[in-house]
Amino acid sequence: MKTLTIETSHATIAISDSEGSGPPLLMIHGNSSCRHVFRNQLDGEIGRTFRCIAIDLPGHGDSSDAVDPEKTYWMPGYADVAIEVMAALDIPSYAVLGWSLGGHIGLEMLARTKAVTHLMISGTPPFEANSESLDLGFLPSAHMHLAGQEMFSEQDISDYAHSTCGVNAPFEPFLLDCVARTDGRARAMMFSRILSPEAADQQAMAIHSPVPLAIVNGEEDVFINNDFIAGLAYENLWEGTVYRLKCIGHAPFWEAPEVFDPYLIRFLSA
Template sequence: MTTRTIPCSACDIAIVESEGSGPTVLMIHGNSSSKEVFRNQYDGRIGETFHCIAMDLPGHGGSGDARDPEATYWMPGYADVALELMEKLGIAQYAILGWSLGGHIGLEMIARSDAPTGLMISGSPPFGPTDESVESGFKTNDHMHLAGQRDLTPDEVEAYAHATCGINAPFETFLSEAVARTDGRARELMFSRLTADGTVNQQEAAVASRVPFAIVNGETDQFINNDFIAALPYGDLWEGKVHLLPGIGHAPFWEAPKTFDPILERFLASI
């Protein structure tokens, strides 16, 4: 396992790489999280088989804060950074595993670049470019407002960290440390521009994906509307269905890697 920092135009980006010699998969975490949330994958069988690269988004984890927050802290800005990172690493083609915000970034990427060879999203409802579609894709709960709140109290940090990893999931201190470290402007700016001009139509990108496209969600995810996600008219969804993991919350790869990883491995092998 190798950890290093790559200079990019938005900021320095921290990554961890596995030693697998198979095709590359870029792992993109969610809002106010960090690359370590994918530890079970890049440190396990997936990482032994595939070349896993888990990145910290700007303003998150070990990456620097954005030099230009307005330009970077929204989904198109994050997609630009991820595409630039992979170009600087000299990797022309790669699959993407995107969780929550990371899945939305992945949808931006596949709509704008031929570099991705496949995309698996988890906890990322593909909404259309309207507030009504966004509201339909997500659920209202006690913690949702924290996703776009610039400043968090210590209690709010803990509450958000526990909720996003899954209420029944294992909890480690790095999860709350990641929330506390996150540049609050990243939450505020990203959440305020979910459907702003310049963003990709996420629903269209998912329904008409040009690359193999998979969805794996926790059935009891308290943040997303699984009925909304399942009802979209996908043109060619991988294995013909949304994979729902019973009794699992918002981060199935963290909460239940023994259930999640075989699906991810099968997807990566298929592309």
């Protein structure tokens, strides 16, 4: 596994680059997380088979805070960061795995580049650009309000870290560190512009995806409305199914990689 940093117009971005020689996969983490949440895939069969590129978003993990927060801390900014990174690595086409916020970034990327060949999202409700759809896509869970809150107490850090990884998932100290490290402006500014008309319509991009779109969610995800996600009329849905993994929460690739990984391998091999 190689680790490196790349200078972009938004921030200095930290990257893990696996040893696999197969087709490349860009892995984008969720809100207030970091690239190490994909450790099981990076260090496992997927990382040995495919070239997996996991990044820390600006204001997250080992990446720097955004040079210009207004430019960066929203879907178009994050999408541009990911596109810049892959261009700097001289990777002209690649699949994307986006978790939670990372899935929304992946959908935004579809509107901004033709480099994405496949997109898998997990824990990501594709909402229309209106408040009614946003409310339908997400569930009013106990800690949902923290997703857009700038300042965190120690209790907030613990609550958010535990709830996002899944109540039955393995818990490690780095998950707390990721939340504590995150630039709080990234949460607040992203949510303040989540319905901006300058960003892509998430639902339209998912329904009319120009590339195969895979959706693999945890059935017990406390943040998303699985029925809402499954009910959309996707035109390019991989295997024609929104997969809902039983007894698994918001981060299935972390909580149950032995269940999740076969879906990802099959998708990347299609």
